[in-house]
Amino acid sequence: LWSNHPYNQDQAVIDRLFDASSENLMLFYEGKKESIYNPAVLNTFEAFDRSMRQKLPDIYKTSMSLNNMAEMINVTMHDGDMLWFELPKNEDLLLFVIGYIRINTGPDLLFRFVDPSLERSQITIFFADHTSDNLNRIRKAAYDFFADHPMKLDTGEFKLAGGRIGLEMAVNERMIESHSLIDGMVLGGICVMCTIFFRSLVAGLMLTLPLLISNARGYAYMATNNIGLTINTLPVAAVGAGVGVDFAIYIYSRCIEEFPHQNGWIDTIMMAVRTSGKAVVFTGLTTILAIVTWYFISAMRFQAQMGFFVSMLLLSNMILSVTLHPFMLYMFKPRFVTKQASHSWKA
Numbered sequence: 001l002w003s004n005h006p007y008n009q010d011q012a013v014i015d016r017l018f019d020a021s022s023e024n025l026m027l028f029y030e031g032k033k034e035s036i037y038n039p040a041v042l043n044t045f046e047a048f049d050r051s052m053r054q055k056l057p058d059i060y061k062t063s064m065s066l067n068n069m070a071e072m073i074n075v076t077m078h079d080g081d082m083l084w085f086e087l088p089k090n091e092d093l094l095l096f097v098i099g100y101i102r103i104n105t106g107p108d109l110l111f112r113f114v115d116p117s118l119e120r121s122q123i124t125i126f127f128a129d130h131t132s133d134n135l136n137r138i139r140k141a142a143y144d145f146f147a148d149h150p151m152k153l154d155t156g157e158f159k160l161a162g163g164r165i166g167l168e169m170a171v172n173e174r175m176i177e178s179h180s181l182i183d184g185m186v187l188g189g190i191c192v193m194c195t196i197f198f199r200s201l202v203a204g205l206m207l208t209l210p211l212l213i214s215n216a217r218g219y220a221y222m223a224t225n226n227i228g229l230t231i232n233t234l235p236v237a238a239v240g241a242g243v244g245v246d247f248a249i250y251i252y253s254r255c256i257e258e259f260p261h262q263n264g265w266i267d268t269i270m271m272a273v274r275t276s277g278k279a280v281v282f283t284g285l286t287t288i289l290a291i292v293t294w295y296f297i298s299a300m301r302f303q304a305q306m307g308f309f310v311s312m313l314l315l316s317n318m319i320l321s322v323t324l325h326p327f328m329l330y331m332f333k334p335r336f337v338t339k340q341a342s343h344s345w346k347a
Contacts, residue, residue, distance in 0.1 A: 001299065001300060001301055002299065002301050002304075005299065015061075015128045015129070018061075019061050019062040019126070020061065020062065020126055021061045021126040021127060021128060022164065023126065023127045023128065023129055023130045023164055023165055024124050024125060024126050024127070024163035024164055024165060025052075025124070025125050025127065025138060025142070025162070025163050025165040025166050026122050026123070026124050026125075026161075026162030026163040026166060027045065027048055027122065027123050027125075027142075027158060027159075027160060027162070028120065028121075028122045028158065028159040028160075028162055029041050029044075029045075029120060029121045029122065029156055029157070029158050029159075030119060030120045030156055030157065030159065031119060031120075031153065031155040031156015031157065032119065032155050032156060033117050033118065033119050034117070034118040034119070035118065035119060035153075035155035035156050036066075036098065036114055036118040036119070036120075036121050037095055037098055037099075037118065038153065038154075038155045038156075039091050039094050039095070040153055041121060041153070041155075041156070042065075042066060042067055042070065042087055042094065042098070043087060044149060044158060045065050045066075045067050045121075045123040046067055046086070046087050047145075047149065048123065048125075048142075048145055048149075049063045049065075049067070049123060049125060051141065051144075051145045052125055052138075052141055052142070052145070055137075055141040055144075056127070056134075056137060056138065056141055058128075059127045059128040059129065059134050059137075059138075060125070060126075060127060060128075061125075061126040061127055061128060062125075062126050063123055063124065063125045063126065064113075064123070064124045064126075065113055065121070065122065065123035065124065066098075066101065066113040066114060066121060067087060067123065069101050069105070070087055070088075070094070070097045070098065070101065071085050071086055071087060072085075073097050073100060073101065074086065074087065074088050074093075074097065102118075119156075122162070124163060127165060130164060130165050130168050131226070132172075132226065132228040133226075135165065135168055135169055135172065138165060138169070139169050142160055143160075146158070146160070171230065171231060172228070172229070172230070175229050175230060175231065175234060176229070179229060179234065182234060182238060183215070183237075183238070186238045186242065187208050187211060187212075190204075190207070190208050190211070190242065190245055191204040191205065191207070191208040192204065194207045194208065194245070194249070197249075198252065198336050199336065200334065200335070200336030202332070202334050202335070202336060203252065203334065203336045206252075206325070206328055206329075206332070206334065207245055207248050207249065207252070207325075208245070210248070210317075210320050210324055210325065210328075211244065211245060211317070213316065213320065213324075214240070214244060214313050214316035214317050214320065215237060215240075215313075217312065217313075217316055218237055218240060218309060218312060218313050218316075219237070221308075221309060221312060222309070225305065227305055227309075232302065232306075233306070233309075236306050236309060236310060237309075237313070239310070240309070240310050240313030240314065240317075243287075243310075243313075243314060243317075244313055244314055244316070244317025244318070245317065247280045247283075247284060247317050247318050247320075247321035247322075248317070248320070248321040248325045250276040250279065250280055250321070251272050251273065251276055251277065251280065251321055251322070251325050251326065251329075252325070252329075252337070253276070254271075254272035254275060254276035255268050255269060255272045255329060255337050256336075256337050258271045258272055258275075259337055259338060265329070265330055265333055266330065268337075269326045269329055269330055272326070273322055273326055277321075277322045280318060280321055280322060281318065281322065284314055284315070284317075284318035285318075287314055288311045288314050288315055288318075291307045291310055291311045291314075292307060292308060292311040293307070294306075294307025294308070295307050295308040295311075
């Protein structure tokens with residue numbers, strides 16, 4: 001939704017007034033039976049929480065784990081002095097506190113933080129938002145912490161990436177890994193299909209390579225508007241490339257039809273642009289004007305931005321089909337046009 005939508009305004013008030021949030025990152029621990037009694041587990045949770053709070057003070061909200069109850073018990077044992085709001089430094093006392101929590105806490109509350117066999121536990125850290133820049137900051141802060149602290153202990157190991165923020169980071173990492181592959185497969189598929197259709201590799205390359213220009217412009221728009229590369233936006237870019245290539249196919253097909261009837265390349269290209277080029281512009285504008293209105297009437301930010309994004313891709317491909325592609329045809333004078341035109345004329 002747009003920033004002025006009541007939902008986002010309410011969320012901003014909640015972020016400002018409360019220390020909780022729906023944006024959370026979880027650090028898990030999994031090990032041997034009753035390995036939660038290992039003081040290194042809760043001490044690592046505490047150190048991780050303190051590190052995230054110090055490195056990200058502007059977006060850090062609060063945390064929730066077994067440590068919270070242990071710290072309150074430590075305060076209680078020291079006459080309510082909040083200076084003792086921390087895990088006991090004495091290992092025997094820390095073990096006592098964990099056992100005290102286990103005995104005196106109901107299962108409904110206790111099992112939110114540990115499992116019945118005390119093999120697994122977690123700490124949940126809440127942040128103000130999950131924008132792309134802040135996700136990168138959170139990821140860096142988390143990995144920087146474990147660069148100086150072991151993820152594996154004698155009794156078990158810690159695992160990152162949980163909660164909504166952990167899920168977003170995992171998805172983004174996969175997008176980064178698969179982005180080039182998906183774009184390459186889309187462009188490669190277009191090149192192969194165009195090569196088969198025109199029976200010429202040169203035609204496939206001439207139709208595919210200009211798509212890189214419109215795609216680059218589209219990704220530049222995403223970067224300037226802070227639109228992240230996600231499982232939602234990546235397919236839109238692929239669809240835009242697939243839809244845009246058909247404009248140039250119209251021009252090429254028309255050149256093949258007109259070449260036997262015209263006096264050279266200039267007349268052929270001019271006739272193709274005057275005829276099928278007019279249809280390209282009419283078809284393109286009809287589609288573009290219908291989609292671009294989403295940007296002005298849709299209350300959903302993603303739909304509005306993607307409407308503008310697809311419109312921009314289509315507009316770029318439409319302009320390239322009546323400018324760059326005719327120029328390429330004149331400069332390269334590809335044989336597939338003259339060859340297929342000759343076969344068509346004989347038939």
